[in-house]
Amino acid sequence: MEFDALLLSRLQFAFTIAFHILFPAFTIGLAAFLAVLEGLWLWTKRDAFKVLYLFWVKIFALSFGMGVVSGVVLSYQFGTNWSEFIRLTGGVIGPLLAYEVLTAFFLEASFLGVMLFGWKKVGPRLHFLATVLVAVGTTISAFWILSANSWMQTPQGFQIMADGTLEATDYLAVIFNPSLPTRLAHMLLAAFLTTGLVVGAASAWQVLKERGRGVVEGWTESRIALVMAVGLVAVLAPLQLVAGHLSGEVTHKYQPAKTAAIEGYWETRSDQPLHLFGIPDRDAQKNHFEVSIPGLGNVVQNLPRDEVIQGLDAWPREDQPPPFIPFFGFRIMVGLGLLMIALGATGAVLIWRRKLFDTPWFLRFCVAMGPSGFIAVLAGWMVTEVGRQPWVVQGVLKTRDAVSPITAGEVATSLTAYVLVYSIVFTAGALFILRLMAEGPVAAVVEPSPRQDRAPGSALAKAPADTTPGDA
Incomplete structure (x- = not known):
């Protein structure tokens, strides 16, 4: 490199x-x-x-x-x-x-x-x-x-x-x-979930401290905020799953190479599998240690089993997006999204049973999930941007043609300064x-x-x- x-x-x-x-x-x-x-x-x-x-x-x-x-x-x-x-x-x-x-x-x-x-x-x-x-x-x-x-x-x-x-x-x-409506909804939901998870984590931490001081009854400020945060996550996390799926359908239609990189598809074929895990290898043009469910790829994307889905072999190697980051970034984002759904659903049940403040393991779960919104946002953003490569404007302008006429030394100097500051x-x-x-x-x-x-x-x-x- x-x-x-x-x-x-x-x-x-x-x-x-x-x-x-x-x-x-x-x-x-x-x-x-x-x-x-x-x-x-x-x-x-x-x-x-x-x-x-x-x-x-x-x-x-x-x-x-x-x-x-x-x-x-x-x-x-x-x-x-x-x-x-x-x-x-x-x-x-x-x-x-x-x-x-x-x-x-x-x-x-x-x-x-x-x-x-x-x-x-x-x-x-x-x-x-x-x-x-x-x-x-x-x-x-x-x-x-x-x-x-x-x-x-x-x-x-x-x-x-x-x-x-x-x-x-x-x-x-x-x-x-075409991609604005679903991407805007996906991003706004991500922002609200990020806030809800942070507020929930900070509030759960305070509730744990209150329990340590012997405060087990009453509606303190932190308990009010915790209920609001858990309720928000319970409602928005499933909606985010739907918005993400709709955004993925738009991506499949307009950016099929990105979809192929996200899903780890190297071969153009019908009845694509759903790759749960693998290590994409761009040089070998295949996945190592692949764990897949045959035939489920088309189903997940709401496509008939006999419809052909393009793999990365449909593009010259220099026009293929690097698949490693989109492949794993997408799975990190989806995995955290499922944990958010689990947090919201569990919290809603505990609120209904009036045991939210009396369940220490769930309070610790809320604290642990505090940064998950930020991680999911970063993972999703990397999927979006790296999956578009080598284009900076899809199909119109390549990234290599958009850079300034500057030297590597100049960029390295400013990059070092940015990292330090x-x-x-x-x-x-x-x-x-x-x-x-x-x-x-x-x-x-x-x-x-x-x-x-x-x-x-x-x-x-x-x-x-x-x-x-x-x-x-």
Whole structure:
């Protein structure tokens, strides 16, 4: 393997986007969770919901900030490492990224300050509106980013000019390309599940600590959050399985080489098997240590048994996606998805039987599943991007033709700098967030807004007088 400018540029972009995607995957769902908490507080007047809001909004602010910083770096790389990509596709991709800034980022930036520091400055309903608008902004941001990336997977609505550049001829077709609906649903569900699993893990940890202190009755803030998180996972995890299957059908239709890499199909044939395990070998053009169920591949993809499914032998070797990462990444994602379904179903039964807080092994299971959403998102993203290779725009522009005219040494220098800076800055940020989660929502109790009366005997009524909402 030659570490030329192309490979190093791909590694650098993969490294930086792997860091970046973790934060939007968390903040999209967390913003919606905060809106729900504040809405429940306004509706029920229960201080526990505000305590939870003020606890999780600190974590949201830190995650949102790190997401913005890491996202800016990705924008720079389009100019430094992928200038040919921007030159050739900028007429199509550029406006989509601009729309994301104009419609989503400005909306988030405009109301984020009110959301974080406006408790004493505005009324409760206006503050709730700010929280809702920030949540809406994160979802709009996901829409535009997924639209741009989905167009790269299933391009349409453009023409190739005489100089090789791409020009949009139908922007509605560009935006609402064939893979956008299923991929957007899949990503949003992944974001909500990621948040639910993190909230569930942090809350289960606090419930375990409460049990250690002898607190076995009552509805503490952590117990409320745990029920909400488990309920969310119970509902969304099965829906994610359906969304993922629908996305896979679109992939099979428009990117059959990616499907072949994901499933480990080397031979074009009908009645394909379902490969449960194997080690794909691109050089040998086969799988080693294969464990398969004959004939089930067509069934899983909702195809007749006699329909021919293309294997990787249908493409020249240089046009075959490297199958190792898509093959294992897909199985990691699906395996974690099944564990999420098991967690949600088990938790729903325990809630119904009123034994959720009295089942230590399940609480530990929730804690262990905390990072699973992030891992599944990374695995799914690698399946999507590596499975598209060698194309950066499917069937239109190859990755090797999109890189900037730079040397391997220049890319290696910047890659080393990114690794060092990211390792220090983002590791410190992540550790600080974990420390906040370990402290629990009690640490977030603050003085309420003068516009909102305290409930006698509530947790907020006992807050220190010198604590202000701005501290959250």
